[in-house]
Amino acid sequence: MEAYRLLYPLRTYLIVSGRLGDEVNVMAADWVTVLSHKPTIVGVAVSPRRYTHKLITKYREYVISVPSIDMLDDVWIAGTESGPSKIEKLRITFIKSKKIVTPSIREALANIECRVIDSRDYGDHTFFVGEVVDYTYKKEAFTDNEPKPTSKFLAHLARYKFVVFNEEVFTPSKT
Numbered sequence: 001m002e003a004y005r006l007l008y009p010l011r012t013y014l015i016v017s018g019r020l021g022d023e024v025n026v027m028a029a030d031w032v033t034v035l036s037h038k039p040t041i042v043g044v045a046v047s048p049r050r051y052t053h054k055l056i057t058k059y060r061e062y063v064i065s066v067p068s069i070d071m072l073d074d075v076w077i078a079g080t081e082s083g084p085s086k087i088e089k090l091r092i093t094f095i096k097s098k099k100i101v102t103p104s105i106r107e108a109l110a111n112i113e114c115r116v117i118d119s120r121d122y123g124d125h126t127f128f129v130g131e132v133v134d135y136t137y138k139k140e141a142f143t144d145n146e147p148k149p150t151s152k153f154l155a156h157l158a159r160y161k162f163v164v165f166n167e168e169v170f171t172p173s174k175t
């Protein structure tokens with residue numbers, strides 16, 4: 001058992017990088033985290049072996065797209081194939097982002113637009129730190145500043161296995 005796997009299940013996201021045309025790319029990423037609320041800063045660990053690493057380094061932008069389980073086959077392709085040749089296999093539509101040139105994904109439950117403010121190598125990954133400059137989301141998936149448990153957010157269990165959240169909501173006895 002590898003130590004990092006003890007932190008799973010982790011939510012899986014899609015990282016969009018580059019520019020529409022020959023240079024756009026999408027990869028799957030579990031290692032995404034919030035670092036600050038105001039301003040909102042979100043980081044992602046990307047191996048230098050990924051084509052995505054090249055594009056984020058070049059353009060200093062990325063979009064974190066939130067897929068639902070309905071996009072699982074696309075998540076799998078994005079997470080197992082490298083480079084723009086996989087893009088035509090994906091059943092996704094790129095749409096304009098609001099503040100950055102890197103596009104967003106229409107089918108995703110949300111798209112978070114980030115500009116890189118820092119990056120640093122840790123072991124075999126680079127941690128890209130991005131300030132959130134804008135975002136879009138599907139109103140039916142989030143209400144009252146909360147995700148709806150019925151939105152089928154996907155989480156990674158291991159290798160090719162994924163899970164969704166049970167719709168049951170628990171609250172502590174004293175709130």
Ligand SMILES: Cc1cc2nc3c(=O)[nH]c(=O)nc-3n(C[C@H](O)[C@H](O)[C@H](O)COP(=O)(O)O)c2cc1C
Binds near residue numbers: 030156
């Ligand atoms: C569910 C899942 C999660 C992944 N999470 C990460 C991650 O957080 N960081 C990373 O560098 N690679 C991660 N990968 C691997 C990349 O998505 C994969 O190597 C991909 O082919 C890279 O694409 P690219 O070379 O086109 O950028 C993940 C793969 C899967 C299937």
